[in-house]
Each structure stands twice: as C-alpha cells, then as structure tokens.
Amino acid sequence: MNVRSVIDGDMARTTGSHSDITGPRIREVALRLFAAEGYAAVSMRKIAAEVGVQAGALYNYTPDKQSLLFDLMHSHMEDLLAARSEAGTTGTPTDRLEAFTRFHISYHEERPHEIFIAYMELRNLTPENFAVIEELRGKYEDELSGILRAGVEAGEFTLVDPRVATRAIISMLNGVTTWYRREGRLTLTEVETIYWDMVRKAVGA
Amino acid sequence: MNVRSVIDGDMARTTGSHSDITGPRIREVALRLFAAEGYAAVSMRKIAAEVGVQAGALYNYTPDKQSLLFDLMHSHMEDLLAARSEAGTTGTPTDRLEAFTRFHISYHEERPHEIFIAYMELRNLTPENFAVIEELRGKYEDELSGILRAGVEAGEFTLVDPRVATRAIISMLNGVTTWYRREGRLTLTEVETIYWDMVRKAVGA
Known part of the structure; x- marks a missing residue:
C-alpha cells in the first residue's frame, strides 16, 4: 500500500480544495515527529493533532502508521x-x-x-x-x-x-x-x- | 544522578543476595529494549516486566528513565x-x-x-x-x-x-x-x- 498514491489520487479529485495540502502536510509532520521522537513514540492521534485534523481524517490519507x-x-x-x-x-x-x-x-x-x-x-x-x-x-x-x-x-x-x-x-x-x-x-x-x-x-x- | 553508583551502592550492601544481579540485569534489558524500540517507546513498566520485577522495584535502582x-x-x-x-x-x-x-x-x-x-x-x-x-x-x-x-x-x-x-x-x-x-x-x-x-x-x- 503506497500512501503517496492514495494522497495523489485524493488530490487529483479535489484540486483546489483544502485537502490539496493535507496529504503533503501529513507527510511533513510525520517526518518531523518520527525524526524527533521516534516512530514508536508517535501516535496517529498526535500526528493528526499537529496537522490540525481529527484522528479519523488521517485515515482518509493513509491506512495506518x-x-x-x-x-x-x-x-x-x-x-x-x-x-x-x-x-x-x-x-x-x-x-x-x-x-x-x-x-x-x-x-x-x-x-x-x-x-x-x-x-x-x-x-x-x-x-x-x-x-x-x-x-x-x-x-x-x-x-x-x-x-x-x-x-x-x-x-x-x-x-x-x-x-x-x-x-x-x-x-x-x-x-x-x-x-x-x-x-x-x-x-x-x-x-x-x-x-x-x-x-x-x-x-x- | 548516576544510576551505576546507586546500583553499586546497593550491590555492596547486599552482596550474595538476589539483588546482586538485578542492577546489571536492568541495565542489560534497558539497553536492549531502547535499541530495539527506541527510548520514548519503552516504559519503566515494560523494563520491569522484562526483568521480572515489579515496576516499583525498578525505582530502588534508578530514579527515572x-x-x-x-x-x-x-x-x-x-x-x-x-x-x-x-x-x-x-x-x-x-x-x-x-x-x-x-x-x-x-x-x-x-x-x-x-x-x-x-x-x-x-x-x-x-x-x-x-x-x-x-x-x-x-x-x-x-x-x-x-x-x-x-x-x-x-x-x-x-x-x-x-x-x-x-x-x-x-x-x-x-x-x-x-x-x-x-x-x-x-x-x-x-x-x-x-x-x-x-x-x-x-x-x-
């Protein structure tokens, strides 16, 4: 399962909408948090909070951590x-x-x-x-x-x-x-x- | 606060008892778990469980993680x-x-x-x-x-x-x-x- 393809697919469908930037933003936040705290210590909930979306919304972009x-x-x-x-x-x-x-x-x-x-x-x-x-x-x-x-x-x-x-x-x-x-x-x-x-x-x- | 000095101090007092090996064993388990899972993901409770002691007992050896x-x-x-x-x-x-x-x-x-x-x-x-x-x-x-x-x-x-x-x-x-x-x-x-x-x-x- 490739998250990027999920994100790109979603972006293609919603060009111009707010979700254009959500995919890249999730990746950017996850990268920063994983580097700072380690993969095991960072929950999906924490990534969602940092991105500014509900935890559930994250699963529109990626099936799991x-x-x-x-x-x-x-x-x-x-x-x-x-x-x-x-x-x-x-x-x-x-x-x-x-x-x-x-x-x-x-x-x-x-x-x-x-x-x-x-x-x-x-x-x-x-x-x-x-x-x-x-x-x-x-x-x-x-x-x-x-x-x-x-x-x-x-x-x-x-x-x-x-x-x-x-x-x-x-x-x-x-x-x-x-x-x-x-x-x-x-x-x-x-x-x-x-x-x-x-x-x-x-x-x- | 140096954990080793605490451990050594305790070991000196209890030579021959079971706790001789608890200090080194805590260090060995913590090292292995931190390396495998990362510091942030490993709780004191987990270290204690792996060592085979109560979480509270760990604090006799080290003030904190x-x-x-x-x-x-x-x-x-x-x-x-x-x-x-x-x-x-x-x-x-x-x-x-x-x-x-x-x-x-x-x-x-x-x-x-x-x-x-x-x-x-x-x-x-x-x-x-x-x-x-x-x-x-x-x-x-x-x-x-x-x-x-x-x-x-x-x-x-x-x-x-x-x-x-x-x-x-x-x-x-x-x-x-x-x-x-x-x-x-x-x-x-x-x-x-x-x-x-x-x-x-x-x-x-």
Missing part, C-alpha cells in the same frame, strides 16, 4: 535514485566518483530528517516493507560499487574490496549530516572538497 | 575512554592511527546496541545530560584529532582539515556495526585491515 513510515522511506529512496539518475555521470571513474561524492553530500545535507529515519526506523518496518527499502538502497549502493569496480579495472583505483569500500564511503559521507551546520565555518562546497580529497586518496586515485 | 538512559550512555563513553587509554599508543603517528582504527572497529563491533543508542538517543537526553555526553565524546574524538595533527606536523600525513577528517574517519569506522556479521565472508581482522588501508590512504600516509 506503518504505511506512512514506509511511504516516507520509500519516496525518499525513489527521489534519491531519480535525482541521482538526473545528475548523470560521464567521464572517467575518477570523475564519476567525484560527482557521486558531491551529489551524495549535497543531496543529504538538505534532508537530515529523511536520512535519520532511513537508518533509524528500518527496525520498525514490517519484513515485506523492509525488503522493498533494502532493494532500493542496494540499487543506490550498486551505483557506487560500479564506479569503484570500473576504476579498479581501468587501473585508476587500488582497492582491496570494492564492496566494503562502498559501505565505508557511504558511511563517511552520511556522517556530514550529523555535524555540518550552514552557519558554521565551512561552506557546503568546501566540505564536499575536503571529503572528495579523502575519498579520492582512500581509493588510491 | 532519563537517569537510566544517561547512565547507559555515560558508562559506555567512560568504558570506551578507559579501554582506549589501556590500549595505549606508542610509535609514529601512522602506527598510532593504525592502532586507533583497529581499536575503534573491534571495540564497537562487540557493542552494536551501545553505539546505536549513543547516536540515536542523544535527542532524548536533557540538555544537562547531553552536555556531559558531548564532552566525553569530544575527549574521544580529540585523541584521533591529536594523532592526525601530529601526523601532519611530522610530515607523515597530508590533510586539508584534521577536524573534519576526524569526523569523516569516525563515521566511516562506525559504519562497520551496521553491516558486519561474524558469520559473513570476512573475519573482523580482515575488515580492520581493509578499513586501515582506506584510512591510511585517505590521510595521505
């Missing part, structure tokens, strides 16, 4: 894959690795709640929903693994284990969201450049 | 700093960086719940407790920053920004706990060696 969580994680992964695909990648493996590094940092910097939930609330997905999210995550990681393998084959990179290197690089880049602040001493582009310097050297390029 | 969370995070950081200090570090900055890398991976691999909570439940600490934990975390990170700065000064490392590099390396190493399984294709020592290869190259050593 699990569907809401799944939808947030699912659309995050689909949006990530779409944005990554639009960004495109050409050039040598080194060029493509630089593009991936900068893309990953800048994309996630704007979405700290999404990335927090994407990792933290995996434990609260049903096994079926978990499998779907893991497959999408695998697709994203495969892009990086592909670049690393291409670099090794082309003799640009020296890597003991491209699969482990994929995980190591993604963990390293994800960490930016835990400390970076826009009002701090570094611009995001400076941060990207520092990380790219480390990633490039780490793969032996 | 916040103190229990703080104690788990605080003792994790103190144990980490003590273990790190025992491991000692001598040799060149490169030797010390290798020792830090291997120590961090192997220490945390045995404590996935602790590291999960150490990051995830920061949001649920009171500001006073948060400040204490952040200071200890800063102490640990300073050890790595110190090694990196010494390496740059000695001309062994080339790093644009040792402070950012500290965070990048710690994020990278923390990631091991999210994917490593003992029954998988790699031993922990092999994983340490792969990560050390990447860390060494990332700092330009």
Whole structure:
C-alpha cells in the first residue's frame, strides 16, 4: 500500500480544495515527529493533532502508521535514485566518483530528517516493507560499487574490496549530516572538497 | 544522578543476595529494549516486566528513565575512554592511527546496541545530560584529532582539515556495526585491515 498514491489520487479529485495540502502536510509532520521522537513514540492521534485534523481524517490519507513510515522511506529512496539518475555521470571513474561524492553530500545535507529515519526506523518496518527499502538502497549502493569496480579495472583505483569500500564511503559521507551546520565555518562546497580529497586518496586515485 | 553508583551502592550492601544481579540485569534489558524500540517507546513498566520485577522495584535502582538512559550512555563513553587509554599508543603517528582504527572497529563491533543508542538517543537526553555526553565524546574524538595533527606536523600525513577528517574517519569506522556479521565472508581482522588501508590512504600516509 503506497500512501503517496492514495494522497495523489485524493488530490487529483479535489484540486483546489483544502485537502490539496493535507496529504503533503501529513507527510511533513510525520517526518518531523518520527525524526524527533521516534516512530514508536508517535501516535496517529498526535500526528493528526499537529496537522490540525481529527484522528479519523488521517485515515482518509493513509491506512495506518506503518504505511506512512514506509511511504516516507520509500519516496525518499525513489527521489534519491531519480535525482541521482538526473545528475548523470560521464567521464572517467575518477570523475564519476567525484560527482557521486558531491551529489551524495549535497543531496543529504538538505534532508537530515529523511536520512535519520532511513537508518533509524528500518527496525520498525514490517519484513515485506523492509525488503522493498533494502532493494532500493542496494540499487543506490550498486551505483557506487560500479564506479569503484570500473576504476579498479581501468587501473585508476587500488582497492582491496570494492564492496566494503562502498559501505565505508557511504558511511563517511552520511556522517556530514550529523555535524555540518550552514552557519558554521565551512561552506557546503568546501566540505564536499575536503571529503572528495579523502575519498579520492582512500581509493588510491 | 548516576544510576551505576546507586546500583553499586546497593550491590555492596547486599552482596550474595538476589539483588546482586538485578542492577546489571536492568541495565542489560534497558539497553536492549531502547535499541530495539527506541527510548520514548519503552516504559519503566515494560523494563520491569522484562526483568521480572515489579515496576516499583525498578525505582530502588534508578530514579527515572532519563537517569537510566544517561547512565547507559555515560558508562559506555567512560568504558570506551578507559579501554582506549589501556590500549595505549606508542610509535609514529601512522602506527598510532593504525592502532586507533583497529581499536575503534573491534571495540564497537562487540557493542552494536551501545553505539546505536549513543547516536540515536542523544535527542532524548536533557540538555544537562547531553552536555556531559558531548564532552566525553569530544575527549574521544580529540585523541584521533591529536594523532592526525601530529601526523601532519611530522610530515607523515597530508590533510586539508584534521577536524573534519576526524569526523569523516569516525563515521566511516562506525559504519562497520551496521553491516558486519561474524558469520559473513570476512573475519573482523580482515575488515580492520581493509578499513586501515582506506584510512591510511585517505590521510595521505
């Protein structure tokens, strides 16, 4: 059950009415509350209260809280894959690795709640929903693994284990969201450049 | 209010009695439940039920749930700093960086719940407790920053920004706990060696 499709369907029927904004608002509130308090601690009643609707009205948009969580994680992964695909990648493996590094940092910097939930609330997905999210995550990681393998084959990179290197690089880049602040001493582009310097050297390029 | 001191005090008074094991058991159960379900979703009643005592009995050991969370995070950081200090570090900055890398991976691999909570439940600490934990975390990170700065000064490392590099390396190493399984294709020592290869190259050593 995909909440977004339910929401979009409803929006299509009621264009111009108040409910246009209710679907996105539910998603936005749920994302913020799940990130701040954790999925298990946030009730549908609480989400409804924050949105400013009756608890019953929430069920016009989403069949249950699990569907809401799944939808947030699912659309995050689909949006990530779409944005990554639009960004495109050409050039040598080194060029493509630089593009991936900068893309990953800048994309996630704007979405700290999404990335927090994407990792933290995996434990609260049903096994079926978990499998779907893991497959999408695998697709994203495969892009990086592909670049690393291409670099090794082309003799640009020296890597003991491209699969482990994929995980190591993604963990390293994800960490930016835990400390970076826009009002701090570094611009995001400076941060990207520092990380790219480390990633490039780490793969032996 | 430090729960451990309350527990230890109680244990000292009742050596040999049943309550010897109640304190450690409460901590163990709380750690597991917080990691599985999240701090906000786990009630004192639930912890008591899992331990097999009345909810009221829990308050002989800990004044409240916040103190229990703080104690788990605080003792994790103190144990980490003590273990790190025992491991000692001598040799060149490169030797010390290798020792830090291997120590961090192997220490945390045995404590996935602790590291999960150490990051995830920061949001649920009171500001006073948060400040204490952040200071200890800063102490640990300073050890790595110190090694990196010494390496740059000695001309062994080339790093644009040792402070950012500290965070990048710690994020990278923390990631091991999210994917490593003992029954998988790699031993922990092999994983340490792969990560050390990447860390060494990332700092330009």
